[in-house]
Amino acid sequence: MSAIKIEILGSGCKKCHQLEANARTAVSTLGIEAEVAHITDSIEIAKRGILSTPALAVNGKVVSKGKLISPAEIEQLLAP
Amino acid sequence: MFDPFYPFDWLATQIVTKILGLSLKSHLGSSLHFFLYDVPKVLTLVVVISFAVGTMQSFLQPxxxxxxxxGKRTLFGNILAATVGIFTPFCxxxxxxxxxxxxxxGVPLGVTFSYLIAAPMVNEVAVVLLWGLFGFKVTLIYIGFGVALAIIAGYIIGMMKLEKWVESFVxxxxxAHRHEGRELDDxxxxxxxxxxxxxxxxQASEIFHSVWMYVVAGIAIGAGIHGYVPTDFITTWAGASNPLAVPLAVVLGVPLYANIAGVLPITEALVNKGMPLGTVLSFTMAVTALSLPEMVILRKVLRPQLLVIFISLVTVGIIAIGYLFNLLLATSPPVS
Known part of the structure; x- marks a missing residue:
């Protein structure tokens, strides 16, 4: 199975970095293989239809936006 | 009038007079009282208000x-956008x-600008500091003038039909998006x-951590001015008789985006010594609405012509508000 692709969409605010850290925590707790990327280009963010950052996308699909979510919540979003 | 900050005042007075044995009239005593009263008051307000606002904002997602x-048309749309801008988060x-x-x-360009002007101007840090340092009335006046400016500037931009100066990729x-669903909205x-x-x-902890140092430093400087700088000095340089004070405050305010928390406490001391409040309002608006980082970011979607028009309208508006307010203040009893 290929690795899950997790994207953090946020233009460098503090919450965005915290979200990335939370995502990494969730990935290591679940013990899954995942690639975590941080997208900071605001135009790319807008293209995804996101109005408020930070947002979280799993395999290209936006699953959370405009708020910081905890590692536990991210784990739930990552669970198949 | 009931003063919700009375306990802070009482405590500061006790510490200065009873524990340290200083008179509130002395230089050191009045400086210390200023500091011991303002720091806990402002930091408490920062935590309480940013918590309340952060919780409330989860109801008003963009x-x-x-x-x-x-699809809202002009004027009504501008008014609505500026009003909603008060309550929504903005970064x-x-x-x-x-x-x-x-x-x-399909939100019209002018209406979008009304929102873009109001949202950062009425942010919780500015509101908290104005409230804590200058009182509730001044805060309401700030919000009122800010919203009015957002409505008028947005309306003018809408009338000028400047859509051609938005970068074409927008x-x-x-x-491209018109036919896509809005599944994200839910x-x-x-x-x-x-x-x-x-x-x-x-939200509360993030704001507290990012501003507390500036607040304490700003209040410390303010306390020094409060106790030691003679009133005549301030009235000469920043008083109503200096017609250049308002534009100067605006020019000084623009690069200070992150440091409003440190600068407003200094202005409080200046106001106590005779600097007119309109100058402070202009200054605060310049710091919040004309932030340099925001302008750089907006350049990605706005052609320089539109950016210049936007900045000029807001600048002229802010300066006008400062003069207007100082004028009103000069002809009527003081507000606070």
Whole structure:
């Protein structure tokens, strides 16, 4: 199975970095293989239809936006 | 009038007079009282208000705002946008996605600008500091003038039909997205209260951590001015008799985006010594509405011509508000 692709969409605010850290925590707790990327280009963010950052996308699909979510919540979003 | 900050005042007075044995009239005593009164008061307000605002903001996600403003015509749309801008979260880092998202959904350009001006200007840090340092009335006046400015500037931009000066890829995105669904819009509708409070708590701790040092430093400098700088000095340089004080305050305010928390306490001391409040209002608006980082970010979607018009309108508006307020103040009893 290929690795899950997790994207953090946020233009460098503090919450965005915290979200990335939370995502990494969730990935290591679940013990899954995942690639975590941080997208900071605001135009790319807008293209995804996101109005408020930070947002979280799993395999290209936006699953959370405009708020910081905890590692536990991210784990739930990552669970198949 | 009932003063919610009385306990802070009482405590500061006790410490200065009873424990340290200083008179409140002495230089050192009056400086220390200023410091011991303002620091706990302002920091308490920072925590309480940013928690309340953070929790409340989870109800007003930008998607809801966009839905509210979609297809609204001028003037009514401008008024609505500026009013909603008071209550919504704003971070200059999401200005571009917001701008594109609004236009994409068919929110008119002028209405989008009304929102873009009001949202950062009426932010919780500015409101908290104005309230804590200058009182509730001054805060309401600030919000009122800010909203009026957002409505008028947005309305003018709408009338000028400047859509041609928005970068063209924005309109191409609008075409591309028109037929897509809005499945993203429902993501936030099912937050629990626990999650909302969690957002509020995070907001409060983030704001507290980013401003407390500036607040303490600013109040310390303010305390020094309060106790030691003679009133005549301030009235000569920053008083109503110096017609250049307002524009100067605006020019000084623009690069100070992050440091408003440190600078406003200094202005409090200056106001106590005779600097007119209108100058402070202009200054605060310049810091919040004309932030340099936001302008740099907006350049990605706005051609320079539109950016210049936007900045000029807001600058002229802010300076006019300062003069108007100082004039009103000079002809009527003081506000606070």
């Amino acid at each position: 998607e809801k705002v966009r839905h509210l403003l979609e 200059s880092c999401s200005a571009v996605p917001l701008f594109i998202g609004f236009l994409e959904a 309109w191409q995105l609008q075409q 993501l936030d509708s099912n937050l629990t209260w626990k999650q909302r409070w969690e957002q509020g708590r995070y």
